[in-house]
Amino acid sequence: MLSEFDLIQDYFVTPPSSDPRIQLGIGDDCALLKPDAGMQLAISSDMLVSGRHFFPDADPYLLGHKCLAVNLSDLAAMGAKPLAFNLALALPEANRGWLAPFSAGMLDLAKEYKCTLIGGDTTKGPLTISITVFGEIPPGQALRRDSAKAGDDIWISGELGDARLALAHYWNELKLSDQDFAIAAKRMHQPTPRIALGLALRGIAHAALDISDGLIGDLGHILKRSGVGASLHADLLPAGAALRNFAHHQLRTQSQDHSNNKQREFTLAGGDDYELCFTAPSELRTQVLAASISSNTPVTRVGTIDSESGMRLFDAAGQPLALALTSFDHFSTP
Numbered sequence: 343m344l345s346e347f348d349l350i351q352d353y354f355v356t357p358p359s360s361d362p363r364i365q366l367g368i369g370d371d372c373a374l375l376k377p378d379a380g381m382q383l384a385i386s387s388d389m390l391v392s393g394r395h396f397f398p399d400a401d402p403y404l405l406g407h408k409c410l411a412v413n414l415s416d417l418a419a420m421g422a423k424p425l426a427f428n429l430a431l432a433l434p435e436a437n438r439g440w441l442a443p444f445s446a447g448m449l450d451l452a453k454e455y456k457c458t459l460i461g462g463d464t465t466k467g468p469l470t471i472s473i474t475v476f477g478e479i480p481p482g483q484a485l486r487r488d489s490a491k492a493g494d495d496i497w498i499s500g501e502l503g504d505a506r507l508a509l510a511h512y513w514n515e516l517k518l519s520d521q522d523f524a525i526a527a528k529r530m531h532q533p534t535p536r537i538a539l540g541l542a543l544r545g546i547a548h549a550a551l552d553i554s555d556g557l558i559g560d561l562g563h564i565l566k567r568s569g570v571g572a573s574l575h576a577d578l579l580p581a582g583a584a585l586r587n588f589a590h591h592q593l594r595t596q597s598q599d600h601s602n603n604k605q606r607e608f609t610l611a612g613g614d615d616y617e618l619c620f621t622a623p624s625e626l627r628t629q630v631l632a633a634s635i636s637s638n639t640p641v642t643r644v645g646t647i648d649s650e651s652g653m654r655l656f657d658a659a660g661q662p663l664a665l666a667l668t669s670f671d672h673f674s675t676p
């Protein structure tokens with residue numbers, strides 16, 4: 343039998359960190375953090391529940407990766423540098439065959455982003471993984487949701503829609519080729535937190551967030567908090583490779599309209615993308631592109647912030663689009 347304390351020791355205790363900011367890690371009643379002099383702490387939690395956020399039989403290595411990745415994504419969206427994280431875990435059973443790959447997936451990513459596991463809690467219960475991440479940021483430099491200004495450009499990192507495309511395949515809404523499914527599933531299971539871009543955008547971007555519930559809804563949060571509106575070019579949105587292939591294939595077999603709509607629907611309202619959406623003054627386009635190069639993260643300019651409230655969508659020809667798309671919401675989406 344694997345006891346609670348063996349479980350923590352075997353799968354979550356790592357050798358003492360050489361990071362001077364981690365003064366005390368796992369093992370005491372509290373961990374002790376000492377952020378670098380003058381730095382502010384950025385703190386965020388994300389919880390993943392079996393059957394709600396992932397399939398109960400999800401690959402444990404990929405699940406470990408994703409749970410931490412979505413938390414790191416919040417630090418990225420704030421322009422914060424990762425420091426440490428706490429892990430609260432409810433497990434139906436202490437199963438080494440599940441725990442070993444789960445902790446490896448999580449700790450491999452933690453090492454890559456120099457984010458140390460410093461504590462947590464472990465209990466028996468329906469599989470639930472709750473992480474709290476801590477990051478650092480110089481005071482006044484956080485990329486907040488309430489700081490977009492009329493005239494700002496709207497930018498998106500990477501590509502959108504592939505995670506939602508994979509979900510559509512799992513749900514039998516459509517059928518992907520094996521190759522497209524492999525690409526889309528990787529985007530769904532192994533999102534890349536855009537930490538390097540977030541750091542490079544400090545002092546350049548006005549507002550930012552990570553797209554977890556779909557661009558339209560998430561951008562809506564920036565608009566609401568900043569008291570502004572937006573014009574968005576739906577057909578400039580960077581679609582993922584699998585979604586582009588899928589749309590291209592549909593174009594040959596069905597009407598053009600249908601393929602366009604799937605591409606628009608999944609880039610505008612897909613969810614689970616974990617790309618950054620940020621706004622920046624149009625005078626700083628060169629600096630944004632330099633941040634994209636230095637962080638090795640592609641960015642695309644997709645619209646502008648307006649003083650008039652509401653969101654206006656345009657197609658490739660500049661014609662207004664009327665789309666009834668909504669974002670994911672846990673309490674109003676079935």
Ligand code: ADP
Nearest residue numbers: 350354368369370371429431460461462463464
């Ligand atoms: P307490 O009784 O104070 O809640 P625990 O006995 O639950 O402490 O935990 C012992 C130590 O192990 C603490 O330092 C706690 O932060 C850490 N810990 C517990 N569960 C986890 C976990 N899933 N991952 C990392 N650290 C954990």
Ligand code: MG
Nearest residue numbers: 462463464465
């Ligand atoms: Mg405890």
